[in-house]
Amino acid sequence: MRFLVSAVALSVFLLAGPLAQADPIKIKFSHVVAVNTPKGQMAEKFKELVDQRLAGKVEVEVFPNAQLFGDNKVLEALLLGDVQLAAPALSKFQKYTKSLQLYDLPFLFKNIKAVDNFMASDAGKNMLTATQKKGLVGLGFLHNGMKQLSSSSPMRVPEDAAGMKFRIMTSDVLAAQFQAVKASPQKKPFSEVFTLLQTKAIDGQENTWSNIFSKKFFEVQEYITESDHGYLGYMVVTSTEFWNGLPDDIRTEVQKALDEAIAFGNKVALEKDTEDKQAIVDSGRSKVIELTADERAKWVEAMKPVWKQFEGDIGKDLIDAALKSNM
Numbered sequence: 450m451r452f453l454v455s456a457v458a459l460s461v462f463l464l465a466g467p468l469a470q471a472d473p474i475k476i477k478f479s480h481v482v483a484v485n486t487p488k489g490q491m492a493e494k495f496k497e498l499v500d501q502r503l504a505g506k507v508e509v510e511v512f513p514n515a516q517l518f519g520d521n522k523v524l525e526a527l528l529l530g531d532v533q534l535a536a537p538a539l540s541k542f543q544k545y546t547k548s549l550q551l552y553d554l555p556f557l558f559k560n561i562k563a564v565d566n567f568m569a570s571d572a573g574k575n576m577l578t579a580t581q582k583k584g585l586v587g588l589g590f591l592h593n594g595m596k597q598l599s600s601s602s603p604m605r606v607p608e609d610a611a612g613m614k615f616r617i618m619t620s621d622v623l624a625a626q627f628q629a630v631k632a633s634p635q636k637k638p639f640s641e642v643f644t645l646l647q648t649k650a651i652d653g654q655e656n657t658w659s660n661i662f663s664k665k666f667f668e669v670q671e672y673i674t675e676s677d678h679g680y681l682g683y684m685v686v687t688s689t690e691f692w693n694g695l696p697d698d699i700r701t702e703v704q705k706a707l708d709e710a711i712a713f714g715n716k717v718a719l720e721k722d723t724e725d726k727q728a729i730v731d732s733g734r735s736k737v738i739e740l741t742a743d744e745r746a747k748w749v750e751a752m753k754p755v756w757k758q759f760e761g762d763i764g765k766d767l768i769d770a771a772l773k774s775n776m
């Protein structure tokens with residue numbers, strides 16, 4: 450009997466031996482945009498790098514187009530451990546921190562170069578820790594581009610927006626921005642925007658050329674004003690619990706792969722900004738409106754009070770630091 454027990458134990462041990470190697474760590478990366486976008490391409494690049502360098506140790510699965518979780522759910526899903534990586538727009542972190550609302554202030558950053566300057570500064574880098582107390586850790590920032598205003602009627606001056614319904618992301622700053630021009634902001638998930646525009650449930654929305662192109666908003670919007678009035682970028686996040694639970698060597702490699710994937714995504718962002726705009730112009734489906742300096746100044750003036758309105762939440766120091774990056 451004793452022999453039998455030992456024999457069974459031995460065979461279990463022998464069988465388990467080769468299998469004893471740990472299963473690969475799974476990283477589910479959920480996002481809402483199309484694959485052919487800066488974020489979509491960054492996610493694919495990250496997967497490719499991890500597959501090459503951490504084969505058998507880490508497995509990445511990417512879920513684009515809000516297949517797995519939409520805008521308002523993905524951060525909760527991260528905290529619950531249902532996904533391990535996400536890169537929501539900075540405007541979608543309001544529940545977790547007020548400081549990232551900085552990026553929603555209209556006409557704050559002149560261009561992507563200015564955003565880059567700010568993100569490279571100490572104040573900018575520190576913002577990766579803004580959500581840490583809530584259990585989310587920022588691993589990097591990624592660009593999409595400057596936002597444009599698409600609509601069913603031409604937007605040249607702020608008065609043109611009065612009474613119009615514009616879809617926005619879940620940010621009170623963005624709501625205030627549209628209220629400042631007497632429009633009606635509608636907080637809606639990204640995945641619903643096309644249908645809302647198509648059915649005329651809303652009149653317009655703000656987004657980058659790459660999102661307007663890849664989600665075909667230009668096919669259901671007659672006009673796009675090249676306003677460059679705000680910045681759309683992302684924070685790549687994971688949960689503190691998942692991140693701290695990774696073995697040190699794996700964590701270092703994953704961060705390295707992410708850094709490289711983000712650098713790649715940023716290059717894609719610059720390219721798409723020009724290419725996707727051109728594709729929209731070439732399609733002839735939307736008329737692209739360029740503002741004169743005078744018209745633009747009117748939008749700036751109308752929306753500028755939003756800065757003061759949110760100065761207390763965001764912090765004047767941060768706003769001043771961001772302004773310096775425009776030099």
Ligand code: LMR
Nearest residue numbers: 481482538618639656660
């Ligand atoms: C939006 O909701 O308009 C964007 O945040 C989508 C995205 O992730 O680029």
